[in-house]
Amino acid sequence: MIRRARAEDVPAIVAMLADDELGAQRETPDDLAPYLAAFEVIDTDPNQHLVVADKDGEVVGCLQLTVIPGLSRRASTRSIIEAVRIAAGERGSGLGSTMITWAVEESRRLGVDLVQLTSDRSRTDAHRFYERLGFEPTHLGFKLQL
Amino acid sequence: MIRRARAEDVPAIVAMLADDELGAQRETPDDLAPYLAAFEVIDTDPNQHLVVADKDGEVVGCLQLTVIPGLSRRASTRSIIEAVRIAAGERGSGLGSTMITWAVEESRRLGVDLVQLTSDRSRTDAHRFYERLGFEPTHLGFKLQL
Numbered sequence: 001m002i003r004r005a006r007a008e009d010v011p012a013i014v015a016m017l018a019d020d021e022l023g024a025q026r027e028t029p030d031d032l033a034p035y036l037a038a039f040e041v042i043d044t045d046p047n048q049h050l051v052v053a054d055k056d057g058e059v060v061g062c063l064q065l066t067v068i069p070g071l072s073r074r075a076s077t078r079s080i081i082e083a084v085r086i087a088a089g090e091r092g093s094g095l096g097s098t099m100i101t102w103a104v105e106e107s108r109r110l111g112v113d114l115v116q117l118t119s120d121r122s123r124t125d126a127h128r129f130y131e132r133l134g135f136e137p138t139h140l141g142f143k144l145q146l
Numbered sequence: 147m148i149r150r151a152r153a154e155d156v157p158a159i160v161a162m163l164a165d166d167e168l169g170a171q172r173e174t175p176d177d178l179a180p181y182l183a184a185f186e187v188i189d190t191d192p193n194q195h196l197v198v199a200d201k202d203g204e205v206v207g208c209l210q211l212t213v214i215p216g217l218s219r220r221a222s223t224r225s226i227i228e229a230v231r232i233a234a235g236e237r238g239s240g241l242g243s244t245m246i247t248w249a250v251e252e253s254r255r256l257g258v259d260l261v262q263l264t265s266d267r268s269r270t271d272a273h274r275f276y277e278r279l280g281f282e283p284t285h286l287g288f289k290l291q292l
Contacts, residue, residue: 028220037221041215047191068226069184072173073173075183083216113292115290117287118288130288133290137286138289139267140287141285144280145260146250
């Protein structure tokens with residue numbers, strides 16, 4: 001079941017973010033304060049949709065969908081999928097596909113014209129996964145750390 | 147001068163969006179209604195910052211900055227730069243660099259940790275431009291048209 005995330009899900013979400021090749025160096029699951037503060041900001045923003053996959057009360061996946069109004073492409077509304085993670089025990093189960101499909105359908109329901117995401121160039125398995133779901137790797141994604 | 151866009155700037159912004167190799171097929175500058183409706187949505191969203199470069203009263207550039215709270219990367223706030231366009235007569239003048247630098251500084255002022263953008267893989271000049279400004283092409287950008 002995919003449902004809206006609640007504050008009490010934050011520890012499980014952060015554990016998933018940290019249980020990842022790239023995330024292990026980036027996250028601080030022992031200090032939840034910044035995550036809980038950010039959760040409040042996300043939760044009160046009507047354009048943010050942070051959801052979890054809930055399997056019998058256990059959080060086994062997460063994803064953040066952001067809706068962005070815009071002028072380009074004939075005033076297209078875009079959505080951006082970020083922070084997709086699947087708990088280690090559920091990888092390969094089809095849950096990732098279920099979650100991305102949910103994000104695409106939710107985007108459609110919200111009037112979105114174009115769904116976007118970026119994936120680290122080292123995550124080649126993820127690239128094949130997104131292409132199988134119909135996404136096209138048309139862009140390069142640039143980042144600048146402040 | 148870079149300033150917040152106003153409704154009366156929309157025709158000039160759409161003209162710039164359409165005066166572009168990729169934009170020419172995507173935009174409808176003769177039908178401004180959808181753009182004006184989207185402008186209202188953007189203008190009332192506190193996380194959207196649509197700005198124009200104003201040269202003696204003429205709109206010669208535009209850019210949209212979106213602020214996205216998040217949980218990953220120790221609850222980093224991201225900003226996304228979209229719809230960067232420079233009027234034909236101002237290309238090569240350094241205005242693009244001024245606008246991106248503005249977006250980075252505004253992101254810093256807004257407490258953003260990570261500035262992101264995607265650029266069509268065919269825009270190789272743009273890629274060099276963003277790399278000169280310190281952006282790293284670490285990701286692939288996927289899109290799904292709904």
